[in-house]
Amino acid sequence: xxxxxxxxxxAFLIAVALAILNxxxxxxxxxxxxxxxxxxxxxxxxxxxxxxxxxxAAVGAGISTVLMLGTLALTAAREKxxxxxLPILPLLVVLAVGGVLIYGxxxxxxxxxxxxxxxxxxxxRFIEQGPIETGVPxxxxxxxxxxxxxxxxGETAVIFTAAIGVLLMIGRRRKRKPETATGKREGRDDAV
Amino acid sequence: xxYDGVPRIVSKLLIPLILLFGLYVQFHGDYGPxxxxxxxxxxxxGFILYALIFGLRRCREVLSDGFVRIMLAAGLLLYIGTGLxxxxxxxxFLDYDVLGHDPVSGQHHGILLVELGVGITVAGAMLAIxxxxxxxxxxxFSGADDAEAEAEAEAEAEERERAxxxx
Numbered sequence: 001x002x003x004x005x006x007x008x009x010x011a012f013l014i015a016v017a018l019a020i021l022n023x024x025x026x027x028x029x030x031x032x033x034x035x036x037x038x039x040x041x042x043x044x045x046x047x048x049x050x051x052x053x054x055x056x057a058a059v060g061a062g063i064s065t066v067l068m069l070g071t072l073a074l075t076a077a078r079e080k081x082x083x084x085x086l087p088i089l090p091l092l093v094v095l096a097v098g099g100v101l102i103y104g105x106x107x108x109x110x111x112x113x114x115x116x117x118x119x120x121x122x123x124x125r126f127i128e129q130g131p132i133e134t135g136v137p138x139x140x141x142x143x144x145x146x147x148x149x150x151x152x153x154g155e156t157a158v159i160f161t162a163a164i165g166v167l168l169m170i171g172r173r174r175k176r177k178p179e180t181a182t183g184k185r186e187g188r189d190d191a192v
Numbered sequence: 193x194x195y196d197g198v199p200r201i202v203s204k205l206l207i208p209l210i211l212l213f214g215l216y217v218q219f220h221g222d223y224g225p226x227x228x229x230x231x232x233x234x235x236x237x238g239f240i241l242y243a244l245i246f247g248l249r250r251c252r253e254v255l256s257d258g259f260v261r262i263m264l265a266a267g268l269l270l271y272i273g274t275g276l277x278x279x280x281x282x283x284x285f286l287d288y289d290v291l292g293h294d295p296v297s298g299q300h301h302g303i304l305l306v307e308l309g310v311g312i313t314v315a316g317a318m319l320a321i322x323x324x325x326x327x328x329x330x331x332x333f334s335g336a337d338d339a340e341a342e343a344e345a346e347a348e349a350e351e352r353e354r355a356x357x358x359x
Contacts, residue, residue, distance in 0.1 A: 064226035070325035
């Protein structure tokens, strides 16, 4: 029974992705992308990556859905119809890249294979020494915050920079229309 | 949504639990799934829910724009500060061994501090991005008064209708 969960989740993922491609109502697309993220979180749980699943559910299904709804409120709620032309070149590029990627997976070790290179090099060191050296039972946290602390600092800097970028682009209050603006507000806006 | 009883009451019940769960994920990340990133997002989600139901203006009374920007920078500074503290105490940058009386407790303190830094920055970033999206006048839940916002929304709907009939 549990062997079926993976294929069912993947089938739902494909169905949701196709629906997102076909729908023109952007509100439905936003909702479906939230559902896509939840399904993805389920896939990560099956792969025993609970921390990633947690992040996917919180960010992908939660925050980004809200942000996309906020964007929808600023723009139109319907996608414009695309030009009716068969995109042959993009289709060929996509098929070629997809074919190469699938060809590449043939050389990859099976999921959970203990002899896979990724489990041979650093992983045993983190698994055996991590809890002893850091006293933290959650190995993800010990790797993330301690062994790879420098990386995580860079990631935090990236989030910081992204937020600064958004603030610079759209964070400034726009000037109110003259009939609704009070003198005080206008003065403050000018000062900013 | 702002005048519906059910979302208001349910969100009032949920928001303290969401914030509590955010703190749990933050400080229990050493033992279970979770950590600063997830905690920051959950914590921000609590405030975003509040802003969605009760209006952005009231949310900004609790967390002003300036405070959110300070959070944004403070988390990263806390992270870098932890690294500098270990540098100050004679170890490598971000080598937490020297932050406690023995290496394991030092690691524990270091991990707690940098995760807190990550959490504060992520929460600040999510809130800053949400505020700047929702704070645009066109979205309807701007900093205006409720009645004013309603009038604005009505005018907007009229404008949209006119644009649609025109096109």
